Amino acid sequence: MGWVYIEDLKNHIGKEVEIRGWIFNKRSSGKIHFLQIRDGTGFVQGIVEFSKVEPEIFERAKRLRLETSVKIFGRVREDERAPTGVEIDVENLEIVQIPIEDYPIGKKEHGVDFLLDHRHLWLRSRRQFHILRVRHEIIKATRDFYDRRNFVLIDTPIFTGSIGESAGNLFEVNYFDYGKAYLAQTGQLYLEAACMAFGKVYNFGPTFRAEKSKTRRHLTEFWMNEAEVAYYDHEDNMKLQEELISHIVRWVLEKASDHLVALGRDLKKLEGIEPPFPRMSYDEAIDHLRKKGFDVKWGDDIGGDEETALSNIFDKPVFICNYPREIKAFYMLPDPERPEVVLCDDLLAPEGYGEIIGASQRIHDYDLLVERIKEKDLPLEAYDWYLDLRKYGSVPHSGFGMGLERVVAWICGLKHIREAIPFPRTIYRLNP
């Protein structure tokens, strides 16, 4: 009789086992207790029958309250009435700790603010269990994708000097005698350096944006995967993106579909996510939006509502390509045939989820890059090492950044991105 995790119970039918976990609910009919037990790997019901256990054990079961930590000893039994197919006939139980106070998270619904204040406990809830397990698989799928293609993982720094896209949305920290340092809002510039050394590179880590955004798509700290490949053009880049996203979806469907079903996700919406993804130029997107009655003109950025409208056209993610250079970052390569637009794409997830990837071919010509930095009124001296990359064997290269939490939200079908990360950081929330 040994310690077994709930996820392995189906391999121990008829055996005596020990479960170490917590009581997340209890129902009783007087002479029979139904203990709802979780252990971090799954959920199972324990049956305590008055006629089958010592009176002392039955009384002990009666005293259990929400989130009491317990060791359960009993025999595993297949039962069609159980949602997971197995139950445990409890023979003995050992209380590790009875909660000192009533557990704050009840069985009925709670408001978002209350739940976020109790995020450290909310993580124990079923829904969060399933979401964060899917997140875990998405991360594994992402790493696996790059491993299979022989990309090299390059961890980019979190402390950076004043470099990036713009200075308005960086978090400042004091950095010894150097004065101000900034938390990274992207590792892209470093990956561009690394791809000239390793060819195919990626990173995966936290990113920080000091934007005062209050929407269901924004966090101040979020995880981003970026990839950068030397000699890749815009077309190669888009292919890589649609293969990455398809790989992730396929992986999650294979390894975590139970979790998606438990979250109420319609798997059919994910099963068709395979290359190629539809493409739409920025010009076509604007035309489409105008026909739908949106008040947009060529040169405007595409906002949240517009993104939702575009992502609802298709049942796969859609690439929106070649935006006006005016509204995009300085490092994006202008289209040689049409210099007013840049060779970039935003990948919008379907069902209204919107942008999950931002991508572009980068400028590899030294003079053009200097020109664009000046055009955007950025300080040339801050980009000295970045410009260096264009002096020594510069080659065309491309890359992208994928917002992990947005992908998690889309795949899980979440209404808000804050459930897609264990401890969300938003403009007004730093605790827990």
Next chain:
RNA sequence: UCCGGCGUAGCUCAACCGGUAGAGCAUCCGGCUGUUAACCGGAGGGUUGGGGGUUCGAGUCCCUCCGCCGGAGCCA
């Protein structure tokens, strides 16, 4: 920062035109041998976010501050 909304029991919410605070869950007590947010009976639980004002009377109307939510801008 701007626009809109909300703040009532531990939690989720209700309370009509301004008339004196109510339900479910949770907790405690009792009942029930197949419950699935179990159910049934009973009990305790409130400075209606803070401050000020109007009124015979304010949860309700006005001012102000605080907190939160949603959206915009910006972005993944």
